[in-house]
Every structure is written in C-alpha cells, then in structure tokens.
Amino acid sequence: MHIAEGVLSPPVLAAGYALTAAGTAIGLRRLDYDRLMTAGILAAVFFVGSLIHVPIGVSNAHLILNGLLGVLLGWAAFPAILSALALQALLFQYGGLVVLGVNTFTMGLSAVGAGCLFRFLHHRWPTPGGRRIAAFLSGAVGVAGAAFLTSIALIFSEEGFTAAASLLFLAHVPVMLAEGCITMFTVDFILRVCPEMLTTQQQNHERIGHA
Amino acid sequence: MFDEILFHSSFLQQVDTRVRMACAILLTLCLSPLHDLYACCSALTLGALLLVLARPRWRRILHRIATINTFVLFLWCVTPITMPGTELARLGMFSISAEGVRLALLVSIKVNAIAAIFLALVCSMSTSDAGHALGRLRCPQKLVFLFLFMARFVYVIAQEWRILFAAAKLRGFSPRTNRHSYGTLASLLGLLLVRSHARAKHVYKNILLRGFSGHFRSINAFHTRPSDICFALVMILFAAGILAVEFFGVEHA
Known part of the structure; x- marks a missing residue:
C-alpha cells in the first residue's frame, strides 16, 4: 500500500499534500486535548496493527486497520494516520516524507468514509446482525478505498503504471475480506467489553481544565 | 525493539536536527520531479555520499534499502512489459518496450537516491528529536x-x-x-x-x-551553529546543481 518516494509525479504529490492538510485540519479541529490522548494511543495501535500478520490461504498479509480507526475516531483518524505513517517512514522507511501526503490521504479518506458508512448503517439497522454487516463493510471499504486511491495516484502519475496499478488493486481483494472479518469481530468485542469507546464520538466531552 | 541503531556516531549527527530535517525535505522536493537520467544519477551520488558520511552499520542499512526496493522490483516486473512503445526485445508473447525500461530505471534510481538521503539525514535522529524538530x-x-x-x-x-x-x-x-x-x-x-x-x-x-499545559518540552536543546548553516548552504548548492543538470543538461536519448 505504501508507494515509495520518487514514483509519483509532482502534481499528484502536491494534490496529496493539499488534501491531507485539509483532512488533518478538520481532524485536529475536532480533537481537544482530552481526546488527543486517545487518538495518540489509537494511532499507536494502528502502527502496531501493521506489524500483525494474518494468514490468508497460503499467504499472509499485515492488517491495515484504517477502517477500524475511522469507526473509532471519525475525522480524527486523519491526523492519527498521518503521524503513524510519519513514524513508519522514520523507523522502517516505508514511504517517505514527500509521498506522506498521498499515503495519508489514501488511507485517511477511506478511513473517514468507512467510519461514516459504519455509523450510517448502524443507525439504520441497530440490530446485532446489522452491526456486524456494517463493521465488516467498514473494514473492507477501508482497504478497498485505500487500494483504489493508491491505484488512481499511480495512474495519474504515469500512464505506464496503469497495469501495475490494476494488479495492485486486485492483489488487495483478499486483504479486504480478511480486514472486513477482523474489523467485524473486533467491533463486536469492543461493543461487548467497552461500548463507550464507540459512542465517545457523539458525546460532548467534559474538558478537564485545558485552555 | 523497532529502533535498531542504524548509524555509528558521525559529524552528520552533530548537525542541528531542524537543519537536517529541512535539508531532507528540500532535497526530496527537488528530486521527486526529476526526469533526466543524468540528474537522477547525480542525486544518487549525493545520496550515497551522505550515507557514507553518516557512517551507517552497513548490514542493517542494506537490509532496509532492500526492503524499500521490493516495490521497485514489482515495477520492473510489470512496467517494461505493459507500457506501450518501441520494442526493445521480445520474450515469448511479451514485448519489452524501451520506454517502459527507461521509466523503471528512472524510478529505481530516484527511489534509491531519496531513500539514501532520508536515511542519512532523518533516520539518524531519535523519534522525539524528530517530533520536536517538526514542531520548531x-x-x-x-x-x-x-x-x-x-x-x-x-x-x-x-x-x-x-x-x-x-x-x-x-x-x-x-x-x-x-x-x-x-x-x-x-x-x-x-x-x-x-x-x-x-x-x-x-x-x-x-x-x-503534574501540570501539563499542552506541549512537551525537549530535553535536547536546539542550537543552530555556523557549521549548521554551512551544511545547509552546501545542501542547497547540491540541490541547485541537480536541478541545473535536469533543466540545462546535455540532450540524450
């Protein structure tokens, strides 16, 4: 999912940065210092999640978890993903400084979309079955959206990458299913153990003495 | 756990973290739009030079660089076959196009040049230093x-x-x-x-x-010394040189 530095063309990189800046600004505006802490720790879980490998048939893939992050954080997923990807670039050199904008935008926008989808479906069908479907779809949409936007970025950079981009998208189809299942079970677990984690978004936070 | 030590101590690590971060951003910005093979090669030379100056632990660094190149390898497998253009060679039913090979070559040189610069300048600082430098x-x-x-x-x-x-x-x-x-x-x-x-x-x-008021303090102080300014100027000169090769360089195929 990470595009290496030096592959994309300058207009695509600039667009990625502009859109990421907008998304991050919205996300940061919605975070007060109380929730910033939670967002920071969830960003750390997102980072660690990318080191967890899930077997898919004969192969395996690492979790992406952007759908789940979108469900838990909403727009705040944008700055969380940005900082997690920056740390990945720093520690593992996945991606890099200039391509960070595009990488954050592809994952962040699909995370926010997945979060909206989850809340919409969950609101429509508040039954356990409906919730499972909503969670599955949000996990799958998180990966699908990221893969799709990444492919679009590649194609807009260079016509010659079209085939590579479609291969990249197809390779992510099994990951979407796996991610959907994991998100479904995880949301189920969170709702059983700590349901306030999913509702904090709507609640108004009691601000503890911060200017 | 994650933060293996990639570098021995060197003079590059003495350079102010803000200067290093800004230089890395500047160089990467200059390098990403390159289209000229000579310009890319000179960028790769600069990257290699910086990497040598940073005195890395070569085994670990080469491992990192190999990881970065998996994406490049994927492009090499796909682009030369799928990109339309003049035929360079034929492998069974696939034709390998000159444009595809050139694109893959260009991308792989650029990816490695930027990776070397990023490793040498940014990855040699601790995460907290990097965070504070970004704040500054x-x-x-x-x-x-x-x-x-x-x-x-x-x-x-x-x-x-x-x-x-x-x-x-x-x-x-x-x-x-x-x-x-x-x-x-x-x-x-x-x-x-x-x-x-x-x-x-x-x-x-x-x-x-404990009286937290919204921002962390850094243990390491940030000072810009004359040597840091010299370093930044040399980096800017290099960036300008690479751009000059790109725009006024020799015509070639």
Whole structure:
C-alpha cells in the first residue's frame, strides 16, 4: 500500500499534500486535548496493527486497520494516520516524507468514509446482525478505498503504471475480506467489553481544565 | 525493539536536527520531479555520499534499502512489459518496450537516491528529536503532540501485543485461515484497543495532575551553529546543481 518516494509525479504529490492538510485540519479541529490522548494511543495501535500478520490461504498479509480507526475516531483518524505513517517512514522507511501526503490521504479518506458508512448503517439497522454487516463493510471499504486511491495516484502519475496499478488493486481483494472479518469481530468485542469507546464520538466531552 | 541503531556516531549527527530535517525535505522536493537520467544519477551520488558520511552499520542499512526496493522490483516486473512503445526485445508473447525500461530505471534510481538521503539525514535522529524538530519547523502543535505521544506509546503497546500473543500461543493457538483464528486475533486486537483506551485516560489524568499545559518540552536543546548553516548552504548548492543538470543538461536519448 505504501508507494515509495520518487514514483509519483509532482502534481499528484502536491494534490496529496493539499488534501491531507485539509483532512488533518478538520481532524485536529475536532480533537481537544482530552481526546488527543486517545487518538495518540489509537494511532499507536494502528502502527502496531501493521506489524500483525494474518494468514490468508497460503499467504499472509499485515492488517491495515484504517477502517477500524475511522469507526473509532471519525475525522480524527486523519491526523492519527498521518503521524503513524510519519513514524513508519522514520523507523522502517516505508514511504517517505514527500509521498506522506498521498499515503495519508489514501488511507485517511477511506478511513473517514468507512467510519461514516459504519455509523450510517448502524443507525439504520441497530440490530446485532446489522452491526456486524456494517463493521465488516467498514473494514473492507477501508482497504478497498485505500487500494483504489493508491491505484488512481499511480495512474495519474504515469500512464505506464496503469497495469501495475490494476494488479495492485486486485492483489488487495483478499486483504479486504480478511480486514472486513477482523474489523467485524473486533467491533463486536469492543461493543461487548467497552461500548463507550464507540459512542465517545457523539458525546460532548467534559474538558478537564485545558485552555 | 523497532529502533535498531542504524548509524555509528558521525559529524552528520552533530548537525542541528531542524537543519537536517529541512535539508531532507528540500532535497526530496527537488528530486521527486526529476526526469533526466543524468540528474537522477547525480542525486544518487549525493545520496550515497551522505550515507557514507553518516557512517551507517552497513548490514542493517542494506537490509532496509532492500526492503524499500521490493516495490521497485514489482515495477520492473510489470512496467517494461505493459507500457506501450518501441520494442526493445521480445520474450515469448511479451514485448519489452524501451520506454517502459527507461521509466523503471528512472524510478529505481530516484527511489534509491531519496531513500539514501532520508536515511542519512532523518533516520539518524531519535523519534522525539524528530517530533520536536517538526514542531520548531512550524508543524501544528497538536500534531506534534500526537506524534510524540504515539511514538512514546508504540513501544508499550507493541510489548502488550507480544504478551497477549504469547499467552494465546502458550494455549496452543496457531493462526490459520478460519473463523476461529480470525475471531481470536480480533479478540486479542480488541483487548489491546480497550486496554490502550483505558491507558490513555489514565495517562491524561496523570499528566494533568503534574501540570501539563499542552506541549512537551525537549530535553535536547536546539542550537543552530555556523557549521549548521554551512551544511545547509552546501545542501542547497547540491540541490541547485541537480536541478541545473535536469533543466540545462546535455540532450540524450
């Protein structure tokens, strides 16, 4: 999912940065210092999640978890993903400084979309079955959206990458299913153990003495 | 755990972190639009030079560079065959186009040049230094806070995941592609999320109690010395040189 530095063309990189800046600004505006802490720790879980490998048939893939992050954080997923990807670039050199904008935008926008989808479906069908479907779809949409936007970025950079981009998208189809299942079970677990984690978004936070 | 030490101590690490971060951003910005092979090669030379100056632990660094090149390898497998253009050679039913090979070559040189520069200038600093340097370079305070806080807790959470996973393994869990494995992994992940959430609440209360006012202080002071300015000027000269080769360079195929 990470595009290496030096592959994309300058207009695509600039667009990625502009859109990421907008998304991050919205996300940061919605975070007060109380929730910033939670967002920071969830960003750390997102980072660690990318080191967890899930077997898919004969192969395996690492979790992406952007759908789940979108469900838990909403727009705040944008700055969380940005900082997690920056740390990945720093520690593992996945991606890099200039391509960070595009990488954050592809994952962040699909995370926010997945979060909206989850809340919409969950609101429509508040039954356990409906919730499972909503969670599955949000996990799958998180990966699908990221893969799709990444492919679009590649194609807009260079016509010659079209085939590579479609291969990249197809390779992510099994990951979407796996991610959907994991998100479904995880949301189920969170709702059983700590349901306030999913509702904090709507609640108004009691601000503890911060200017 | 994650932060293997990649470099021996060198004079590059004495350079102010803000200067290093700004130079890395500037050079990467100059390098990404390159189309000329000569310009890319000179950028690669600069990257290699910086990497040598940073005195890396070569085994680890080469391993990192190999990881970065997996994406390049993928492009080499696909682009020369699928990109239309003049035929260079024929492999069975596939024709290899000159344009495709040129594109793949260009991208691989650029990727490696930028990776070398990034490794030498940025990856040799600690995460907290990097966060504070970004803050001094006018990144939003909340974002810097998020980054620093996350960088601190990544280790704690990774450790917690290891303990959870080890506990599951001791009970005979080996992940496969079935409902049980996915359910178990998701439960472990859910447990990690719930615990992390609770931890965030506790930590927040604790730092409020100690008078936290919205930003962290850095232990390392930031000073720009004359040598740092010289370093920045040399880097700017190099960037200008590379751009000059790109725009006024020799015509070639």
